[in-house]
Amino acid sequence: MTDSAVAASQGSARQDTDELLYEARDGIARITFNRPEARNALTFAMYEKLAAICEAVNHDPSIRVMVITGAGDKAFAAGTDISQFRAFSTPEDALGYEARIDRVLGTIDRCRVPVIAAIVGACTGGGAGIAARCDIRIGSANARFGFPIARTLGNCLSIANLARLSQLIGPARVKDMIFTARLVEAEEAQRIGLLSEVLDTPEAARRRADELATMMVGHAPLTMQATKEGLRRIAEHNAPAEGQDLILMCYMSQDFREGMEAFLNKRPPRFKGE
Template identity: 35%
Template sequence: MNFENILVEKQNGLARVIINRPKKLNALNKATIEELHEVFESLEDDEDVRVIILTGSGEKAFVAGADISEFAHFSIEEGATLARAGQEMLFDYVENLATPVIAAVNGFALGGGLELAMSCHFRIASDNAKMGLPEVSLGVIPGYGGTQRLPQLVGKGKAMELIMTAGMISAQEAKECGLVNHVVSQEELLPLAEKIAGRIMRNSSVAISAAIRAVNANFEDGVNGFDIEIDEFGECFGTEDFKEGTTAFLEKRKPNF
């Protein structure tokens, strides 16, 4: 796959998606959002890809925000359309992928960049990372899911403070409030992401996809997550992975998923 703003590397069941706009600190513009959707759609359809790692090029930024010059002149209707289209095309799409996505936050993750990281299934960060939602300092609010996902991850009070102050927090502060799972040096970031990916790939991809759907159901309006869990649990009993996993356990061997 060849893209203007994205690099994709695939090896041994692992795909690395690298946002590659270093001169713009990997800021999200319309073209990059469209390319990311195309990349994730392709990787979701690739049966050889078991885990995806998303990161930014260089050592300064994961994604430093959205490209403000593209929408500074928008009307009310255009602004709403921008947010709706972006959420559907990328942020909601990533959150609901059946393939696990790990965000390796390698620097600034601000505005749309933090919103993109939060749409991934979980996050790890380098110790130089800085995260925040500075939108209110521009007279607008987060529009790519930030007002919804940040409270889910860190709690309502902490999210309100971060959004209202438009401030940045360090990687360590992000870990302390549950926004990221691990903090390591720049040099250790991708190796750790790959190590975690390797642990994920030892398990049933069918079961992991079911778990993603069940967990996400808890955050959907009008959906009973417990009911979804019951349904997904039952569906697992009809899969080859369940047969292999239980047989391997009883035979005291490692499963071959």
């Protein structure tokens, strides 16, 4: 699969971005979020290119494993670039955004090959959502997970995202993470199932992810595909309830506008619950 093939499958998404790097070699597809100056915060174009690659991999039998990481040593991905929320003004903006995130993350679930996340530094918001959808998560000692939206933007996760997190770590831990807005350190993340392994350094974490990917290239692809798809169907059988009213309650609130402006202006938000 070439970059042009990925671009062709992107449709209307921006195709000339170098903010998400992709290469495929020796049966391994590698994706790198490449905005280290912005802690790899995700633009809409990056989300769409990630989805396009996952879809394209499903039609390329030469690819056996995928590895996702972030450039630099400070972040895997620090959520969605907040500046893109400034244009939000209607219910359709809010519902469309969460539908986009659910669709993009769903392509990771449905990607036929194992997806390994090599997590270095901050893994928050949309970045943590992507990592949670990966099949194996390898972290460095400085990896930190979280959804600090209760003290930043005042928005919410979709029902599908909450369901996936609950399947991973249980609803009590999801509430703890979101209500306290804290970031879970690497050791605790491994203990509760957010990380499979923790390595001392960023280099060691990325090397371990590559080692696992190289090993899996030699394994039976249909066994791995059947296992991944079977578990996806089990999870999907308990389909989550509708949650559009909850999305609108948060994204259409004065609190969300206040949280966004406070974040962009580097000041504490003043939430009023309205």
